[in-house]
Amino acid sequence: MSGSMGSTMGVLVAFLALAGALTAGMTTAVLIGRLREEPTGWLIAWSVAAGALTLSLGTIGIGHLAGFGAGTFRISQITGSLLAPLWLAVGVLQLLADKGSSRFGGWLIGSALTVVGAVIMLLDPISGAFSKELPDAGAHWDIWPEYLLHGVHGLVIVMLVISLAVSLLSWRDGDDFDIDNMQATVVLAPAGLLLSAALELGLPAILVVVLMAVTAGGMWYAVARPLAPYEDDDEDEDDEPDEWTGRSRRAADRREPQVAAPSPVPPLPPAPRRSGLGDLVAEYQAKEEAELDFANRMQSADGFGPRARPDDFAGPATGQLIMPDPYGQPRQADFGVPAPGAPPVDPHDMPATGIMLPVVDSPAFPAAAAAAFGSAFGAASGQGVSASRQDGSVKPAAGIYGILTVFTLMDGSGEAFDKLAEETVEAVLRNEPDTLIFICHAVKSAPLQRIVYELYRDEVGFSEHQRQPHMERFATERQPLVLATNVIELTVNAAKVVPLPAAYRV
Known part of the structure; x- marks a missing residue:
């Protein structure tokens, strides 16, 4: 009766061992497949552990069916008692370690014990007879292999207990990677602890086989679920994972995308130099399709702005920034920007929408403004112009100077x-007789764009305009409000100035 029960138990253990060997073999294949894409230290260690479990369980299954011998005993002991628990613990250490010294220490311990232990267990003589039951290690090994296995099992238990505590502490205040590491460690550390304890205490074969199979299944679960790669990691083809890197918080910070900032937009090809505002307005209208770097778009080709070279004004071009002389030479105030070293201006309250002309209560203002502009054109061109003429067309003199900013x-x-521009226009109206037109426009299709249109009797009038205190104030106080400035020089070929309709007055 007892022989029949023993035979049945042997068959059951053999069946469980072979099933466990199949599970461990599939786990090894999964780990190696993942390792080819992500050569990390913990995957290498667990691949060794899973391969060792495959050989050990297969040997145990064959031994329970056909009987054990010296060869099957050595293989099952080296793989199942030495390599599997040792490299399981080393893999958990590689997974959790932040410092390279800790990971290197794990590799050093694992490699040294593997080489020394395998040599001792291969060369040490074996005593005693074998049967179809799992051999008791203490009954067959000499003192050195026995003490070696005791030391390895004790070391594995200490490493797994420390790793479990570290993962739980990191999980309390950690990120998603720490949570994943904790879940994997909670599965693998208890399995490794129980397996080491069962091997150390010489528990029945069926318990040892079940714990080996559970350990192999735990590694498969850990890699397939909590330690599965994130989708962002799969899509990031440029990052090459380091062989020695674990999934610690520091490693996570290295690999995960920067979510605080939007993905960079590829730079636009350089725009051709050309006159006019059509390209700028078109870019604003296309802003729905892509965010454009207007500061970069408006930079001149040489990076120094419109006054960097004497020939830059051979033809007006969009995309030029007003900047100081790159060669450090003194210069006069330019385009409303004060010269370097100008005294600071007192801060001024700001806030309103774009304007065309300042608020004037007198109903005769449009006609008066038109008359002033018309007489100015006439004086400049040698012709008299009446503000009451509805056609108001003249052929201005060539000296009239214009700027579009x-x-x-x-x-x-x-x-x-807009508030600052309105006050500046009012000051220009009061103090600058040689300024023919000074208008600030808003752009309907581009809420962040303002266009200032200026006409002067000649370049001398423009120079006088630049030296006015209100223009220095305008240039100084607009600086924190403006991202980029684009200047276009103008010549006036023909002009018509008529009174503004009352509907357009603010």
Whole structure:
């Protein structure tokens, strides 16, 4: 009766061992497949452990069916008692370690014990007879292999207990990677602890086989679920994982994408140099399809702005920034920007929308403005022009000087810029007789754009305009409000100035 029960138990153990060997073999294949894509230290260690479990369980299954011998005993002991628990613990250490010294220490211990232990267990003589039951290691090994296995099992238990504590502590205040590491360690550390204890205490074969199979299944679960690669990691083809890197918080910070900032947009090809505002407005209208770097778009080709070279004004071009002389030479105030070293201006309150002309209560203002502009054109060209003429067309003199300035504002600064521009226009109206036209426009299709249109009797009048205190104030106080400035020089070929309709007055 007892022989029949023993035979049945042997068959059951053999069946469980072979099933466990199949599970461990599939786990090894999964680990190696993942290892080819992500050569990390913990995957290498667990691949060794899973391969060792495959050989050990297969040998145990064959031994329970056909009987054990010296060869099957050595293989099952080297793989199942030495390599499997040792490299399982080394893999958990590689997974959790933040410092390279800790990971290197794990590799050093694992490699040294593997080489020394395998040599001793292969060369040490074996005593005693074998049967179809799992051999008791203490009954067959000499003192050195026995003490070696005791030391390895004790070391594995200490490493797994420490790793379990570290993973739980990291999980309390950690990120998603720490949570994944904790879940994997909670599965693998208890399995490794129980397997080491069963091997150390010489528990029945069926328990040892079940614990080996559970350990192999735990590694498969850990790699397939909590330690599965994130989708962002799969899509990031440029990052090459380091062989020695674990999934610690530091490694996670190295690999995960920067979510605080939007993905960079590829730079636009350089735009051709050309006159006019059509390209700038078109870019703003296309902003729904892509975010454009207008500061970069408006940079001149040489990076120094319109006054960097003497020949830059051979033809007007969009995309030029007003910047100081790159060679450090003194210069006069240019385009409303004060010269270097100009005294600071007192801060001024700001906030309103774009204007065309300042508020004037007198109903005769449009006609008066038109008359002033018309007489100025006439004086410049040697012709008299009446403000009451509805056609108001003249052929201005060639000396009339014009500037068109496009300001791209910082987000949220439109109201402050418009208030500053309105006060500047009022000061120009009161103090600058040689300024024929000075208008600030808003752009319907580009809320962050302002266009200032200026005409002067000649370049001398423009120079006088630049030296006015209100223009220095305008240039100084607009700087924190403006992202980029684009300047276009103009010549006037023909002009018509008529009174503004009352509907357009603010």
